[in-house]
Amino acid sequence: MSDRNSNQDLLRTPLFHLAKEKKARFTAFSGWEMPVQYGGLKLEHQAVRSQAGMFDISHMGKFYLVGNKLVETLQKLVPTDLSRLNPGDAQYTVLLNERAGIIDDVIFYHQGLTETGQQQGILIVNAATTAKDKAWLLSHLKASEVTLEDVSDSALIALQGPHAAEILQSLVAEDLTAMPVFSHRQIKIAGASAFIARTGYTGEDGFEIMLESEAAQKLWQLLFEAGVIPCGLGARDTLRLEAAMSLYGQDIDETTTPLEASLGWLVNLDFKNDFIGRGVLERQKAEGVERRLVGLEMAGRYIARHGYPVIFENQTVGEVTSGTLSPTLGKAIALAYVSRPFSKVGQKLQIEIRGKTYPAMVVKKPFYRSPHK
Template sequence: MDHSTGQTTPLHEAAQAAGARFNPFAGWIMPLQFAGVVVEHRAVRNAVGVFDISHMGVLTLRGPAVKDALQGLAPSDLGRIGPGEAQYTVLLNEQGGILDDLIVYDRGLVAGEHEVVVVVNAARCAADTAWLERHLPPRGCTISDRKGDGVLLALQGPQAVPLLERLRGWDLQGVPRFGHRQLAWGDEQVFLARTGYTGEDGVEMLLSREGGQQLWRELLEHGAQPCGLAARDTLRLEAALHLYGQDMDASHTPLEASLGWLVHLEMPHPFIGREALEAQTRTGAPRRLVGLTLQGRAIARHGHSILDTAGNIIGVVTSGSWSPSLGHAIALGYVPTAMARPGTDLLAQVRGQQVAARVARRPFYRRG
């Protein structure tokens, strides 16, 4: 592959040495797979895998009322989180459409100012930064790139936290899900959050370039399976986690995207898109993102049609794959709200064939 067609992360050469196959993604050349999708997927489900996610955007927002300012851009009540806690949410346009999904980390007071860290999708990093710069500086907030040329790692799986504790000597038992800490490692400060995109326990860490390269080597030496974007996709799909640009975008509201739990209309604060969501709450969302299980071995992919049992096209598949954990094909897609009830029988158009599908409860996979 011509690696001049996109940016590379500080772990690119280390990934090459570990046998990675690469693929372009959101302007980056990223590892697609190492030992193979199924091997990597099962390593995360049963033990521990490590992902290079340094393509993601990491921003620092600072100001005397930075969380209040950010509240004007998000439908979730950010007052529910305090220092050391985080909230998954979305940015909206005036029509209630989703501009991006992100995680907001409340850092509390840092050097006398309130600090918030946000992690955004690689493909939306420039647009999100511009959106924040447009709306936050009038409220006295500053925005800066926190990642620089650093490394963002995701260590995922039931053995992820025990492995990291053994290697670094950290006690992570007091860090709850969506909790985060700034931890010392020699002369370096590591931003660590108990978050992930796989449906498993694990952490995500922001380190310097050199620190990230060293930790990557140590993790592989101690048995962590290097994993690429292909396994990351099958893992997140089993957990029914959305992929921006496929399962949601500016043409879908959170209510349509089955993210209504992020919309806190009971809070008194205004936010961009609130009026549109209030109106849709009154009238009802016309469509919903649902989970689908398919019969046989056919796999419905992004863009494939969803049909009712009479053969009429009623919706579209947004994500689909074979599930290594469950042993059958699964998918996400939009259908009319009246057909979104779990157990509803539908059809998927796959390579010219109509394949039986059924609306399923999400997530498809849940540990234990």
């Protein structure tokens, strides 16, 4: 169960006190007091890339959905064909508004049928948008057809890295090698029932594990004893950026469409279902988008930060959304929205940093691809 810090009025996850014991540094994030760093960002980042790291992501929103036509009803809110999902499958997708702007990026886990024959599933959403997403879903899902239970108080641990499967296998009886990427199942772990999914936000193999607070605390300790490095939001950000994964509210939001955000693989216009924002996406597909989210690599170690202008021949042609010095690559990398004529791989541009411009080039995404996956 989450509680509030009376001094700062921030929510705390069920694992907060364990992070405190490990001398984590905390920061305010989307209304939560979250660990940003434990032993150091570079150490945590490298642990995930080479071995295994664990993140407390209990702040994420979690909804349990049940209904006779759950998939069919949810299909009207997303541009991705959900009918292809089998029980045990998961799908990354986006909730869209009428302008095809991204309300949130989410993962839907299809859990098959309940004992009474209804479809059931779990929707994981971003912490900052939990209340907004819940209101949007409730306003568009007919209460008579689909019920939504907010289970956001559940704990959620991300175990990520090339050794994640091996470590988790030592704690469970089920054979994890039978779980492909973007699959999920219910298993016993730490003496309790847990929902585990082979998903993540780091570009490495790994699992996201949802369970009750007490069992989550026990699991966290077991993983720590197994040598797993606790990681904070700092490493989570550098890892996801190397993998070119968008951060909601920074790289994508209600003013950006999935086609602009280079998420066209989520848009299934060939499937003749109707969904909110379809008309806008059909026009963009036919006419082309005016801007695209691209990957940039700086020529030097100057870091392109959020909001910095992208320049071509003294003309502003875009804006940086995320940037960092990649711990794995040793290069400054960034994501930016750039006008279509300047968005091709190999395009040379400049980034304005404190009144001066520095060379950058559009590169293929992701910046890093794991050799372990």
